[in-house]
Amino acid sequence: MNKRFKKAGVLGAGVMGANIAAQLSNVGIDTVLLDIAKPVSGNQINEENKKIRNSFALMGIERAKKASPPSFYIPENAELITAGNIEDDIGLLKDVDIVIEAIVEDLSLKRGLFKRIEQQLKPDTVVTSNTSGISVADMCEGLPKNFREHFAVTHFFNPPRYMKLLEIVKGPDTLPEVIKTIVENFEQILGKRIVFAKDTPNFIANRIAVFTTLNNIRMMTELGLSVEAVDELTGTVIGFPKSATFRTTDIVGLDTLVHVAGNVFRKASDDEKRNIFIPPELIKVMMGKGLLGDKSGHGFYKKEKDENGEKVILSLDFNRM
Numbered sequence: 001m002n003k004r005f006k007k008a009g010v011l012g013a014g015v016m017g018a019n020i021a022a023q024l025s026n027v028g029i030d031t032v033l034l035d036i037a038k039p040v041s042g043n044q045i046n047e048e049n050k051k052i053r054n055s056f057a058l059m060g061i062e063r064a065k066k067a068s069p070p071s072f073y074i075p076e077n078a079e080l081i082t083a084g085n086i087e088d089d090i091g092l093l094k095d096v097d098i099v100i101e102a103i104v105e106d107l108s109l110k111r112g113l114f115k116r117i118e119q120q121l122k123p124d125t126v127v128t129s130n131t132s133g134i135s136v137a138d139m140c141e142g143l144p145k146n147f148r149e150h151f152a153v154t155h156f157f158n159p160p161r162y163m164k165l166l167e168i169v170k171g172p173d174t175l176p177e178v179i180k181t182i183v184e185n186f187e188q189i190l191g192k193r194i195v196f197a198k199d200t201p202n203f204i205a206n207r208i209a210v211f212t213t214l215n216n217i218r219m220m221t222e223l224g225l226s227v228e229a230v231d232e233l234t235g236t237v238i239g240f241p242k243s244a245t246f247r248t249t250d251i252v253g254l255d256t257l258v259h260v261a262g263n264v265f266r267k268a269s270d271d272e273k274r275n276i277f278i279p280p281e282l283i284k285v286m287m288g289k290g291l292l293g294d295k296s297g298h299g300f301y302k303k304e305k306d307e308n309g310e311k312v313i314l315s316l317d318f319n320r321m
């Protein structure tokens with residue numbers, strides 16, 4: 001097995017999936033992007049209804065087109081992406097070389113989706129998950145041997161066009177030639193640098209990063225610091241990215257952060273700092289108010305226009321919400 005990926009399927013058109021699809025299209029890979037179907041009234045199949053049913057995937061492509069910094073090298077690359085939905089268009093996966101799953105961070109949903117697509121694929125289609133830290137072995141449990149042999153984790157970082165790092169985690173049955181094919185395509189064609197991780201909760205990057213983020217939130221409330229002060233202290237001055245703690249959290253999405261923290265809490269029962277992975281009260285309050293970050297238009301920061309129409313960035317005063 002030594003092949004160049006020419007056609008791909010991406011499942012989930014949210015923060016990661018739509019932008020992974022954009023990066024695949026940037027390097028000339030035809031990509032099918034499927035999200036859940038939006039229900040329509042009546043059962044008439046026509047162009048208008050099809051558009052409505054595909055609207056989650058279509059919206060993902062539109063967000064990627066508007067992303068700043070840009071997700072597409074040139075906007076025309078979006079034409080290489082075919083939008084669809086998992087109910088009507090699963091057959092579009094029949095001739096793809098690789099499927100990258102990027103749906104919500106939930107083991108049973110991911111495994112359920114793999115069971116659903118498995119019979120549609122060519123025997124040598126590679127399937128990978130973009131999970132931030134769910135066990136590879138758990139995700140492919142109960143799936144046929146051939147699926148397990150062609151399955152691994154390819155964990156992209158956000159934003160996928162710009163972040164060079166890619167974690168690869170193999171499962172108990174992944175064939176060595178499958179990993180070789182993934183490495184060759186993702187290093188030489190997508191331009192990633194690969195770090196191999198073991199199948200432990202949240203692998204390497206998120207075991208450290210999620211701990212740091214949640215610890216910073218606790219320290220902020222204990223010490224009475226502001227959101228901006230924490231970002232000053234945890235950004236470039238200590239060699240972290242300039243998005244620091246809270247700009248990064250807004251980009252990731254608070255719901256995803258909570259799911260990913262839960263991976264460690266559930267699985268790493270002997271971690272001496274396990275309780276850090278329980279979301280602090282502030283996170284629960286923000287989730288309750290829908291302050292999820294960029295995806296909901298408001299998180300620790302919010303972009304607005306002032307009375308002169310100039311862009312201003314407000315930060316959350318968590319004492320008064």
Ligand code: NAD
Pocket residue numbers: 011012013014015016017034035036056086101102103104105106109113130131132133155156157158251252253256260295
């Ligand atoms: P998201 O919530 O932005 O998007 C998830 C998308 O999946 C949604 O559009 C949803 O409608 C769709 N979806 C849910 N169930 C589906 C199904 N059964 N079939 C098809 N589509 C379905 O999530 P995200 O931030 O893009 O995260 C996706 C995955 O990538 C997660 O596993 C997450 O842990 C991982 N990840 C996220 C980031 C990040 O910064 N957000 C970074 C690296 C990895």
